[in-house]
Amino acid sequence: MPDTARPDPNRLITNQERGVFAIAPTPFTDDGALDHASLDRLTDFYLESGVTGITVLGQLGEAPKLEHAEAVEVASRVASRAGVPVVVGVSSPGFAAMRALAGEVMDAGAAGVMIAPPNTLRTDDQITAYYRNAAEAIGHDVPFVIQDYPLTFSVKMDPAVIRTITAENPNCAMLKHEDWPGLEKISALRGFEAEGSMRRLSVLCGNGGLFLDFEPERGADGAMTGYCFPDMLVELVDLHARGEREAAHDLFDAHLPLLRYEQQPGAGLAVRKYVFMRRGILASQAQRRPAASLSPAAREEVDFLLARLARKDKRAEPATR
Numbered sequence: 001m002p003d004t005a006r007p008d009p010n011r012l013i014t015n016q017e018r019g020v021f022a023i024a025p026t027p028f029t030d031d032g033a034l035d036h037a038s039l040d041r042l043t044d045f046y047l048e049s050g051v052t053g054i055t056v057l058g059q060l061g062e063a064p065k066l067e068h069a070e071a072v073e074v075a076s077r078v079a080s081r082a083g084v085p086v087v088v089g090v091s092s093p094g095f096a097a098m099r100a101l102a103g104e105v106m107d108a109g110a111a112g113v114m115i116a117p118p119n120t121l122r123t124d125d126q127i128t129a130y131y132r133n134a135a136e137a138i139g140h141d142v143p144f145v146i147q148d149y150p151l152t153f154s155v156k157m158d159p160a161v162i163r164t165i166t167a168e169n170p171n172c173a174m175l176k177h178e179d180w181p182g183l184e185k186i187s188a189l190r191g192f193e194a195e196g197s198m199r200r201l202s203v204l205c206g207n208g209g210l211f212l213d214f215e216p217e218r219g220a221d222g223a224m225t226g227y228c229f230p231d232m233l234v235e236l237v238d239l240h241a242r243g244e245r246e247a248a249h250d251l252f253d254a255h256l257p258l259l260r261y262e263q264q265p266g267a268g269l270a271v272r273k274y275v276f277m278r279r280g281i282l283a284s285q286a287q288r289r290p291a292a293s294l295s296p297a298a299r300e301e302v303d304f305l306l307a308r309l310a311r312k313d314k315r316a317e318p319a320t321r
Contacts, residue, residue: 013085013112013143015173017202018241019052020233021087023226025273026062026074028286034070036077038282043081045281049231052222054082055114057089059152060226060269065288071101076108085111087145087224093118095137102138112173113138116147117155127157128164135169143173145224149206151180159188163198176224178206183218190219208263209233213252216240227259228275231315254312258305270294271302278306280319 024046027038046054056078057063057071066074079086088105090113092098102113115134121127131146138144146165150156157165157179166172179185182205192198204224205215212223212233222237232255239248262271270292273285285294294302309316 011085011111013053013087013145013173013202015200015202017053017085017174017204018221018237020050020222020230020237021053021055021085021204021224022046022049022051022230022233023055023058023060023206023224024078025060025226025269025276025282026056026066027273027282028284028288030284030286032286032288034073035283038284039074039077040081041281042276043078045279046230047083050234051084051230053085053087053111053224054078055087055089055224058114058226059089059116059147059149060272061089062269062288063089063091068097068101072104072108075105075110079105079109079111087112087114089114089116089147090138091116091118091147093120095133098134099137102142106142112143112145114145114147114176116149116153117157119154121155124158124161124164127155127161128168131165131172132168135171138171140169140171143171144169145174145176146172147176147178149176149178151178159185159192162189162201163192166198166201172201174202174204174224176206177203177215177220178225180207180211182207183211183214186215186218186220208259208268209236209255210259210263212236213249216248217245226272227255228262228272228279229255229258229313229315232313251313254309258302258309258316261302261305266292267294267298271298274299274302275306278318 027035029035075088088110090098090101203220204222205220206225209225209227223233262268276282277285306316
């Protein structure tokens, strides 16, 4: 558990956020229905793990596979139970759908929303104009997170573009940083802040935690990602915050083989849901179609990695509950 006090769930996110915001998968039953019991267990597990926030309907939350009412239901259920701030992904190429979802989830208790750029954006001016319009669509009283994930969205934002978005939109509170490679981008943003050319922006990192061994050392405030051991992410960020560098890197190194395996494009969510099922949190590893499933060989490999990890971290042992 981190040393800091748990945040007030009833406040909006700010540019001071730190710690771990867990990216939640959306649990389904084997027949594709929303699994409310597993969603409640998952929410409780995140709280037990010591997260400072939860993000739903993110890239691996299967948001495009949900009906609008289901998306609102998932966000509302987590926000009402979580006890920590909840961020909701509202990304959409069109602003009408974004406005509608943002309004409903904020009314239901969300602490902010996350917005990814559509893959049609190519120039810096197009990117900054999109975020100006998005900020207006959701309302300037709604804090938002920039999702910077060029490997998936094919939109490249250099540090100066992020600085412009931050300057033009006072309700921009956070960057979900998952550029790759991206360590120099973190250093550049913190350099802007140090020289006074950019106001502070909370920087939480994604990519499954794959670079979380060095990201806090470059100035990141923590993680916003969905690795299947959020309790490990919390411990890792806390070790960095206490200056225990060797212990932080030892913990990261123990998890690196599984982190790498889970980060495979197209297979990562299947791995994540399978491990959450093995940990006794999800009742099923089901995804809605179209979906990638784990082959018997892949499941054996994940089991092998978990068994090896359990020698150093008992959290990887099979669930007894």
